[in-house]
Amino acid sequence: MTLTLRPDARGIARAAGILRRGGLVAFPTETVYGLGGDARSDRAVARIFQAKGRPRFNPLIVHLPDLAAAEAAAVFDDRARRLAAAFWPGPLTLVLPLRPAAGLSPLVTAGLPSVAIRVPAHPAALALLRAFGGPLAAPSANPSGRVSPTRAAHVLAGLAGRIDAVLDAGPCAVGVESTILSLDGPACILRQGGLPQEALEACLGEPLATATAAATGAGDRPVAPGQLASHYATAAALRLNAAEVRPGEVWIGFGPGTGDAGLNLSPGGDMVEAAANLFHLLREADSRAGAGGIAVAPVPERGLGRAINDRLRRAAAPRPAAQARPATGER
Numbered sequence: 001m002t003l004t005l006r007p008d009a010r011g012i013a014r015a016a017g018i019l020r021r022g023g024l025v026a027f028p029t030e031t032v033y034g035l036g037g038d039a040r041s042d043r044a045v046a047r048i049f050q051a052k053g054r055p056r057f058n059p060l061i062v063h064l065p066d067l068a069a070a071e072a073a074a075v076f077d078d079r080a081r082r083l084a085a086a087f088w089p090g091p092l093t094l095v096l097p098l099r100p101a102a103g104l105s106p107l108v109t110a111g112l113p114s115v116a117i118r119v120p121a122h123p124a125a126l127a128l129l130r131a132f133g134g135p136l137a138a139p140s141a142n143p144s145g146r147v148s149p150t151r152a153a154h155v156l157a158g159l160a161g162r163i164d165a166v167l168d169a170g171p172c173a174v175g176v177e178s179t180i181l182s183l184d185g186p187a188c189i190l191r192q193g194g195l196p197q198e199a200l201e202a203c204l205g206e207p208l209a210t211a212t213a214a215a216t217g218a219g220d221r222p223v224a225p226g227q228l229a230s231h232y233a234t235a236a237a238l239r240l241n242a243a244e245v246r247p248g249e250v251w252i253g254f255g256p257g258t259g260d261a262g263l264n265l266s267p268g269g270d271m272v273e274a275a276a277n278l279f280h281l282l283r284e285a286d287s288r289a290g291a292g293g294i295a296v297a298p299v300p301e302r303g304l305g306r307a308i309n310d311r312l313r314r315a316a317a318p319r320p321a322a323q324a325r326p327a328t329g330e331r
Helices: 009-020 042-052 067-073 078-087 123-132 152-159 197-204 271-288 304-316
Strands: 003-005 025-028 033-038 061-063 092-097 114-118 165-167 179-182 188-191 250-252 294-296
Touching: 003 009, 009 025, 009 033, 009 123, 009 165, 025 123, 025 152, 033 042, 033 061, 033 123, 033 152, 067 078, 067 114, 078 092, 078 197, 152 165, 152 271, 179 197, 250 271, 271 294, 271 304
Parallel strands: 003 165, 025 165, 061 114, 092 179, 250 294
Antiparallel strands: 025 033, 092 114, 179 188
């Protein structure tokens, strides 16, 4: 049975105890719910891969409570410290050289010499990290390749019975995963996310490259999470940049005059609201969709729109056979 815990002192303490015993706890971050396990334990990390059905060549993000803990896990340079000072806690993951004495399970990094780390901004996540007293490996708390969870109910829909507990603190504010920036060499965005590219470029004072699939190994052997070509998949087919809805389709609008406000990423065209609503509305549309599939209105390719469109393109991509049907326990 998967427990549902409140994000109060008692719930946090119980969740931390489960983690110390090698268990798995889903917990909220400002981006999406993560599936946490002790990043130092091979067994706990292996359980994460097993619960999600995630390929073991796909590395995980390590969540830490503060910069001091992060510097114990990875080698920081001046760029990394500048970004951490500006954006942590927050929706930024840095890929940095792994510190040899970090003590992390090699399953976390998929055997790579780098590690992806972040300090989340959600108060429940920070309280859990401090109560646990160690690093947590935490990919999104959903079956691998499926729509990411922004509510505890989403976690339970996909992972009930496979994990020990979920810490329910309501909806996630940002709604798309963290931006991943590699500093293991020249600065390069590996995944668009909840922190816009423009903010990173302003902080560093330089334009940033965006990694291509060929440069990162995405779709084959990724160097960071969220790089597989097919990801965030709905059961129904997805049609993007749709100017109109076709017979039998479920419509997800964006902006004024684009359909049902109940399935509109943001009736006012606000990117922050659209990002926060994205995964929840994909799930809602998927629950209504039949053979006609889902049509999604165009979203501008700027700011958080880059992250939204990245998720939509991956959700619409051709799926490996393993993703062709929902896993047991999800729609």
